[in-house]
Amino acid sequence: MSSPPKVLAILGAGAWGSALAGLARYKGHQVRIWSPSLGNSIEEVVADVDLVLSAVSMPGVSPTSTQIQSIKLKENIPIVTATKGLDTETTFTPSQIWSSRCSDHPIVVLSGPNLSKEIEQELPATTVVASEDINAAKIVQQVFSSKRFRVYTSSDPVGTELGGTLKNVMAIAAGVCDGLHLGMNAKAGLLTRALPEIIRIGTHLGGQTETFFGLSGLGDMLTTCSSDLSRNYRVGYGLAQGKTLEQVLSDLGSTAEGVNTTNVLIEIARREQINVPISGQVYRLLNNQISPQEAVEALMERDLKPEFSEKTIPPKL
Numbered sequence: 001m002s003s004p005p006k007v008l009a010i011l012g013a014g015a016w017g018s019a020l021a022g023l024a025r026y027k028g029h030q031v032r033i034w035s036p037s038l039g040n041s042i043e044e045v046v047a048d049v050d051l052v053l054s055a056v057s058m059p060g061v062s063p064t065s066t067q068i069q070s071i072k073l074k075e076n077i078p079i080v081t082a083t084k085g086l087d088t089e090t091t092f093t094p095s096q097i098w099s100s101r102c103s104d105h106p107i108v109v110l111s112g113p114n115l116s117k118e119i120e121q122e123l124p125a126t127t128v129v130a131s132e133d134i135n136a137a138k139i140v141q142q143v144f145s146s147k148r149f150r151v152y153t154s155s156d157p158v159g160t161e162l163g164g165t166l167k168n169v170m171a172i173a174a175g176v177c178d179g180l181h182l183g184m185n186a187k188a189g190l191l192t193r194a195l196p197e198i199i200r201i202g203t204h205l206g207g208q209t210e211t212f213f214g215l216s217g218l219g220d221m222l223t224t225c226s227s228d229l230s231r232n233y234r235v236g237y238g239l240a241q242g243k244t245l246e247q248v249l250s251d252l253g254s255t256a257e258g259v260n261t262t263n264v265l266i267e268i269a270r271r272e273q274i275n276v277p278i279s280g281q282v283y284r285l286l287n288n289q290i291s292p293q294e295a296v297e298a299l300m301e302r303d304l305k306p307e308f309s310e311k312t313i314p315p316k317l
């Protein structure tokens with residue numbers, strides 16, 4: 001069963017907004033794109049649309065949702081958020097910000113292993129659409145599902161977006177690991193230990209454990225930590241080659257959310273007393289407190305402990 005063509009507004013004309021616009025057009029939907037760089041009117045773009053999707057980077061979420069809050073959208077249409085980041089001011093996730101501004105509309109998170117360059121190349125990919133309003137998630141599933149893009153639903157929006165957000169920190173660590181040529185044993189060790197760290201933070205912040213084992217968690221971590229198409233991975237790789245963060249970001253010329261996410265995450269971890277060894281070393285590295293080699297040594301020389309304990313992973317598992 002396929003949904004009849006709809007009119008979509010996509011906010012954000014960057015790599016991800018453009019790739020999602022391509023997927024929607026492939027399904028026969030009409031797509032209007034808004035971005036500050038296009039200089040068009042957001043009111044005109046969202047007028048009478050059937051769905052609004054935000055793919056702005058994290059600094060754009062608060063100002064864009066504030067603008068949408070003051071515009072009368074069609075009643076009850078879903079607002080989809082595809083941003084992977086944490087807000088510097090409030091430490092909130094994008095869906096929490098959208099929910100606080102647009103409470104009359106169901107908020108749906110779209111997140112998964114979705115490198116935009118591969119999607120632009122029309123390679124097959126999977127994703128998750130998650131909402132407390134499962135009917136809204138099903139509508140979004142119908143809108144984007146195609147033979148190129150398989151979309152699953154979930155009722156855990158916060159867990160779904162935290163998987164995609166927190167793996168960006170681990171992608172920086174994975175880039176360091178590969179940039180230092182530490183080998184596959186080290187990489188497997190890093191990624192395997194990264195998952196319980198993501199789960200520890202993600203469940204503390206309200207996500208469900210099982211969500212982090214799915215496409216938006218483990219799936220996105222595997223993609224992002226193994227591909228040099230990932231900007232966050234390239235940040236870590238560049239730092240391992242001895243470049244400064246400024247140099248790496250200027251070479252990138254595009255968004256690497258993991259840098260800001262690491263800083264916000266460490267603020268949360270300190271406030272909430274969450275143990276985040278890998279993210280802690282990424283934070284020190286990004287903030288010029290240690291070298292990549294020292295970060296590796298610090299992780300290898302931590303206090304010895306059992307692999308699994310109640311603190312490592314929630315006891316339900």
Ligand SMILES: NC(=O)C1=CN([C@@H]2O[C@H](COP(=O)(O)OP(=O)(O)OC[C@H]3O[C@@H](n4cnc5c(N)ncnc54)[C@H](O)[C@@H]3O)[C@@H](O)[C@H]2O)C=CC1
Nearest residue numbers: 012013014015016056057059060083084114115116255257
């Ligand atoms: N590129 C990718 O492969 C994927 C990216 N994402 C996420 O999507 C988000 C956007 O990523 P990209 O499109 O790759 O980044 P990008 O750097 O290519 O584009 C960012 C977009 O955000 C807009 N923006 C930035 N600040 C703004 C502000 N203050 N007000 C309004 N708009 C603003 C820019 O105009 C631009 O359209 C990020 O959170 C990223 O983690 C998620 C999945 C895949």
Ligand SMILES: O=C(CO)COP(=O)(O)O
Nearest residue numbers: 112113114115230231232
């Ligand atoms: O989220 C992504 C893939 O799912 C994109 O990763 P980067 O932002 O690191 O390029």
